[in-house]
Amino acid sequence: ETKIDHIFIYPRSPKINAYIERFNRTIQEEFLERNDKIYYDENKFNQRLNNWLNWYNFKRPHTSLN
Numbered sequence: 698e699t700k701i702d703h704i705f706i707y708p709r710s711p712k713i714n715a716y717i718e719r720f721n722r723t724i725q726e727e728f729l730e731r732n733d734k735i736y737y738d739e740n741k742f743n744q745r746l747n748n749w750l751n752w753y754n755f756k757r758p759h760t761s762l763n
Contacts, residue, residue: 723753 706713728749735742 727753 706717728746732742732745735745
């Protein structure tokens, strides 16, 4: 129905899960809570999410990287 593929982490690799969970929390706090009006338009949602991911990966300051 949602066309979302689930990808599972390797067995016995808890550190990987911690990184994914933290990223999911970041998406929740920095993207979803600020864009609650676009949930009903899939195209608009995907476009804004892609823009946000581009900003997050290439423009946003990351404290662990200085």
